[in-house]
Each structure stands twice: as structure tokens, then as C-alpha cells.
Amino acid sequence: MTWNPLKKNHLTQRPTPAPPLLTHSEDRELDIAVQRLIYVEDTIRKLTKEMKKYVEAVTNLDRADQRLTLNLTTCGLAHLNDEFRKVVENYHSVTTQIGKTVQEMAALCQKTFIEPLKKLRDEFILIAAAIAKREELVTTWKYSYNRVKKLQEKKDRTASHIAKLERERRAEETAAKELKTVHAQLLVELPMFLDKRLEYIKPSVHALIMIQLDYYGSTTHLFTHLMPIPNASSSPSTMIPEDEYQEAVDNQMNRIKALTIVKDH
Known part of the structure; x- marks a missing residue:
């Protein structure tokens, strides 16, 4: 399946609170971490989208330059004056060289920026799955918790009722234990992911700066030589x-x- 940077984010669901099993502080801590991750994924999507637009814009500009200089070299006016013809030929030579630089720049942007960010965004599929699993556990625990409450409210003291209540208590305890375990694990792993993955992005940004420095520097250098020397x-x-x-x-x-x-x- 072709990856589409314009599709919606994987991580969109904020965690549901689970009182009284989890404290307000525990619920809030996870909610803040998930909100930060939602923002990070959305930023990664936008960065990838804008990088694709940037590369496309530079490529289209280069194509326009190529067509412009080619038309100048082939038009009759360029052959009426030797000095003008030489200027046009030099101009076309420079744009041809820059065209090769644009191709290299586009390939480097794909390899050092777009692809690493794509891999990073794929990690949010796993995070979304982990949050979804927690939501299932919350639903399961709440169901058992409410069942126990209803059975406790009844005045029935028959053996069957007591046995049923005991079964529901054990189910509630099992669900509560699993939910607390998953919740605690997320509270450790999500902030860790945030810290490490932000560091992961830095080399891509640094590479982009170096690519642009080389591209615009070489372009300026080539066009500088077209300027008349006093x-x-x-x-x-x-x-x-x-x-x-x-x-x-x-x-x-x-x-x-x-x-x-x-x-x-």
C-alpha cells in the first residue's frame, strides 16, 4: 500500500479516565502525554507534506528555467549578436548544471528527511494500538466494576447470589490489575518515546539545512560567474x-x- 502523507493521523484518541481505580493525577498524566504525541504526529505529517511541496516547487522552478534558457538559445535573436549569444549560451549552461544539482537535492531530501520521518510516523500505529488496548481494558473493568456495585446493592443473601458476586469481584480484580499494569507501562514508555523521537528528528533537520546550504551556495556561485566583471x-x-x-x-x-x-x- 502506498504511503500517503496527507492521510489522517493514526493517533487521535485521548485516554478515557477510569476513576476510582486510577487517580485524577494518573489519568491526567497519561492524557497530557497522549496530547503531546498527537501534536507531534500532526507536526510530522505537516513537515512531510511541506517538504514534498518544497521539493516539487524547486523542481518545477528548475524546469521553467530549463525551458526559458532553451527557448532563448534557439530563438533567432540570440544569433544576431555574438555577445548576446554568448550570454544566452552561458545562461543555459548554468541552468543545465543547476538542473543536476536539483536532482541531487531532491534525492537527498527524500532520503534524509522524508523517509526518516515516514518511519517515525509509522511508530504511531503501534502507539495508537496501545491506547486502543487500554480503552478496551477500561471498558471491561468498568463493566465488571458496575456489575459488582449492582450486586452489592441487592439485599439478596442466597448462596447463588453470593457466589455470583464473588465471581464478579474476581473478574473486576483481574481487569483492574491488567488495566493498572498497562496504564503504568504507558506512563513510562510514552514520555520516553517523546524524548527519544524528538532527538531522532534533529539529524533530518540538520541534513536539510546542509542540503539547502549546498544547493543555494552552488547556485549563487554559478550565477555569480554570469555577472559582468568590471x-x-x-x-x-x-x-x-x-x-x-x-x-x-x-x-x-x-x-x-x-x-x-x-x-x-
Whole structure:
């Protein structure tokens, strides 16, 4: 079955209180832990969804760049002027190189972010099953507890009634013991899961930062070389100093803003 990050969360059910067997404090402690887990699972789902949208957006932008530069290189205008043709060819060369970087970035995001978070979210299936089991035990115990109360309220002192009451008491004690055991286990394991799994997410976030740093850094580096260097005698491979690069960018932006096509009419 294909995994769908848009489907509803696995963990949606908050634990039902079970007084007087469990104290208000015991019930509340588990309820808080489950609410935190519900929030964490929902966050993981949203992170995965947004990461898929992010990768798709970057990929679509790259495709648009590829089409744009390809159209520029094949149009007749690019061949009317050698200098303009060279600019267009260099532009297309850069977008082609960036296209390969985008493919690598998408693969890395899938491997280091989407897949680990998918595995983490799968753990919530087990947690939801554990909470559901507790709910069944609560239902069973409440049934036995209420049966015992009703039998105790009767004034019947016959042997059959006493025997029936004793059977219900034993059933209630068994259900109560099992419920308390499962409840105590959840109070230990759920907070532990929260602490460990939050640590699990950190490497994925760190990997995403490094992937973006590499992608945007290499993209900036490639496009920087397309910027005209002030001194024509400079080598084409020479990096532009930061202050000169920023000045060149500002000058280019000012020239663009001064064009008739961007002026208000």
C-alpha cells in the first residue's frame, strides 16, 4: 500500500479516565502525554507534506528555467549578436548544471528527511494500538466494576447470589490489575518515546539545512560567474569580490528598474 502523507493521523484518541481505580493525577498524566504525541504526529505529517511541496516547487522552478534558457538559445535573436549569444549560451549552461544539482537535492531530501520521518510516523500505529488496548481494558473493568456495585446493592443473601458476586469481584480484580499494569507501562514508555523521537528528528533537520546550504551556495556561485566583471582584462574564472559583486547587482537592478517596461504608465 502506498504511503500517503496527507492521510489522517493514526493517533487521535485521548485516554478515557477510569476513576476510582486510577487517580485524577494518573489519568491526567497519561492524557497530557497522549496530547503531546498527537501534536507531534500532526507536526510530522505537516513537515512531510511541506517538504514534498518544497521539493516539487524547486523542481518545477528548475524546469521553467530549463525551458526559458532553451527557448532563448534557439530563438533567432540570440544569433544576431555574438555577445548576446554568448550570454544566452552561458545562461543555459548554468541552468543545465543547476538542473543536476536539483536532482541531487531532491534525492537527498527524500532520503534524509522524508523517509526518516515516514518511519517515525509509522511508530504511531503501534502507539495508537496501545491506547486502543487500554480503552478496551477500561471498558471491561468498568463493566465488571458496575456489575459488582449492582450486586452489592441487592439485599439478596442466597448462596447463588453470593457466589455470583464473588465471581464478579474476581473478574473486576483481574481487569483492574491488567488495566493498572498497562496504564503504568504507558506512563513510562510514552514520555520516553517523546524524548527519544524528538532527538531522532534533529539529524533530518540538520541534513536539510546542509542540503539547502549546498544547493543555494552552488547556485549563487554559478550565477555569480554570469555577472559582468568590471575590468575586461580580468580572467573569466576570477571570483568577483563581495563588495564589487553587490555593487554590480545593485547597478543591474537599477538598470532593470529604469527600463520602460517596468515603469508605471
